[in-house]
Amino acid sequence: QVRDLVVISGGKGEAGVLSASVSNNSGEAQRIAFALPQAQPVYAEAPAHSERRLSEATQVQLPAVPVNAGDVVTLSVQSQSAPAVLVVVPVLAASGYYATLAPTAPPATSTATATP
Secondary structure (H helix, E strand, O other), X not given: OEEEEEEEEOOOOOOEEEEEEEEXXXXXXXXXXXXXXXXXXXXXXXXXXXXXXXXXXXXXXXXXXXXOOOOXXXXXXXXXXXXXXXXXXXXXXXXXXXXXXXXOOOOOOOEEEOOO
């Protein structure tokens, strides 16, 4: 289950960090895919029987966000045990509550683990 999903980005064409609460009540770890339209997905792992803040320890980044902060993007979200769902997600600037989630570097890999 993914709640409170937002994208933190410095602007159009720049990387965006995903922030959300991710919970997994199953007995198996789940790999979650997040993708912008016509883009390769980025992944996060949700350990079995857990609830974690996505990007708290390791950032999960979209390589290029197509809009500026204050707008919205459509993301596809999918796990192994659930079909893909399209969600409309706000894009926010890295300020205030989200200041610590500014993209730290261009994404080097498309896999991250959501950990406490």
